[in-house]
Amino acid sequence: MAMPGKTQRSNLEELLEGIWKQNPVFVMVLGMCPVLAVSVSAVNALSMGLATTFVLLGSTLLVSLLRNVIPKEVRIATYILIIATFVTVVDYLIQAISLAVYDALGAFIQLIVVNCIILGRAEAHASKNPPLTTVLNALGMGAGFTIGLLALGSVREILGAGKLFGNALFGPEFQPWVVMVLPPGGFFVLGAWLLLFNWLNSRKTKATTLPPTSLPSAEGHAHV
Amino acid sequence: MSETLGQIFISTLLANNLVLAMFLGLCPFLGVSARLNTALPMGAATTFVMVVASLCAFALNWLVTAFNLEFLRLISYIVIIASAVQLVEMVLKKYSPVLFRALGIYLPLITTNCAVLGIALFQTAREYSFTQSLTFAVAGGAGFTLALLLMAGLRERLRLAIVPNVVQGTALSLMLAGLLSLAFMGFAGLGSGG
Numbered sequence: 257m258a259m260p261g262k263t264q265r266s267n268l269e270e271l272l273e274g275i276w277k278q279n280p281v282f283v284m285v286l287g288m289c290p291v292l293a294v295s296v297s298a299v300n301a302l303s304m305g306l307a308t309t310f311v312l313l314g315s316t317l318l319v320s321l322l323r324n325v326i327p328k329e330v331r332i333a334t335y336i337l338i339i340a341t342f343v344t345v346v347d348y349l350i351q352a353i354s355l356a357v358y359d360a361l362g363a364f365i366q367l368i369v370v371n372c373i374i375l376g377r378a379e380a381h382a383s384k385n386p387p388l389t390t391v392l393n394a395l396g397m398g399a400g401f402t403i404g405l406l407a408l409g410s411v412r413e414i415l416g417a418g419k420l421f422g423n424a425l426f427g428p429e430f431q432p433w434v435v436m437v438l439p440p441g442g443f444f445v446l447g448a449w450l451l452l453f454n455w456l457n458s459r460k461t462k463a464t465t466l467p468p469t470s471l472p473s474a475e476g477h478a479h480v
Numbered sequence: 481m482s483e484t485l486g487q488i489f490i491s492t493l494l495a496n497n498l499v500l501a502m503f504l505g506l507c508p509f510l511g512v513s514a515r516l517n518t519a520l521p522m523g524a525a526t527t528f529v530m531v532v533a534s535l536c537a538f539a540l541n542w543l544v545t546a547f548n549l550e551f552l553r554l555i556s557y558i559v560i561i562a563s564a565v566q567l568v569e570m571v572l573k574k575y576s577p578v579l580f581r582a583l584g585i586y587l588p589l590i591t592t593n594c595a596v597l598g599i600a601l602f603q604t605a606r607e608y609s610f611t612q613s614l615t616f617a618v619a620g621g622a623g624f625t626l627a628l629l630l631m632a633g634l635r636e637r638l639r640l641a642i643v644p645n646v647v648q649g650t651a652l653s654l655m656l657a658g659l660l661s662l663a664f665m666g667f668a669g670l671g672s673g674g
Contacts, residue, residue, distance in 0.1 A: 444656030
């Protein structure tokens with residue numbers, strides 16, 4: 257069976273993987289339906305991120321604990337049932353804590369069940385690793401997902417409503433860019449974030465591969 | 481709910497298109513929309529699963545409410561959808577192995593297509609009747625197929641275009657989806673007022 261942590265990656269690496277190197281939103285581009293749908297404001301984005309993190313933590317922990325008991329043939333069905341159970345819990349939990357948030361997120365809380373990140377983590381990580389590394393990995397993934405949601409939600413809220421977490425940022429003469437809080441805005445902002453990451457990555461690889469004499473030109477990315 | 485069937489159909493197909501306005505089913509939307517000849521079968525398979533899931537969800541919802549087991553609703557929906565997908569998979573494998581291979585991993589992934597679960601959940605939340613649910617599911621599937629086809633057509637054209645390296649891939653698809661979504665906003669209000 258898998259040895260705890262030491263032979264593979266350190267616990268810190270396990271935790272950081274989801275936040276940066278394998279960020280579910282910006283790198284793996286997984287689970288985008290809730291990302292785009294609820295990211296109209298930073299508060300919605302944060303609550304969705306936390307709810308997803310909770311489900312991710314609970315279900316991967318359980319999958320990891322049961323990984324030697326679950327038969328291979330029915331593992332996906334088992335994972336989905338476990339996930340659905342935790343989603344039901346979080347659904348009732350949010351309803352009890354804040355009805356306003358519950359109404360804002362709507363069906364998307366229940367739709368956490370079909371978020372590819374969670375099933376992906378259960379299958380790719382939790383089913384092969386001991387509980388401790390799984391929890392760390394899930395925590396990192398959840399944090400990465402929440403950060404991604406927040407990055408999207410705050411940009412959309414600032415541009416589309418001139419606010420952040422409900423606080424007005426600009427004077428009364430601010431003209432909100434309404435399309436940003438409408439569906440197309442979600443696609444545009446996520447596209448722009450991905451563009452930024454691609455650009456940063458391409459600059460980094462260019463800087464390392466090019467000989468030091470040739471300067472990386474400003475429009476170097478423009479040719480195919 | 482007093483919406484007529486026509487209103488439900490038009491509003492779900494265009495104004496509240498599942499993909500472009502509700503953000504449901506984005507993974508297959510971005511994943512399978514690279515070519516037209518896989519987009520149509522994928523849309524058809526998803527529509528079929530949606531209709532089956534919607535019918536079963538209607539029956540299940542009645543059952544679950546009758547026995548006061550609302551907390552089991554979500555779990556039972558998921559199980560129903562998974563079995564419907566399994567059914568489609570077996571049928572396709574038997575009658576069209578080529579198509580089966582072309583759709584690849586995206587076929588079993590219909591299970592985790594949020595559009596399918598979304599249809600079941602929304603029809604419950606909006607308390608649709610049996611015929612309304614059926615219309616909703618068919619329109620939802622048609623809307624999904626429509627979005628998939630439009631996107632695939634655009635992306636086939638774009639393959640010939642010269643695009644900067646950094647924009648290629650998902651970023652480009654998302655921008656494209658944004659433009660499509662912007663166009664679909666022109667339908668806003670259609671089918672809602674009557």
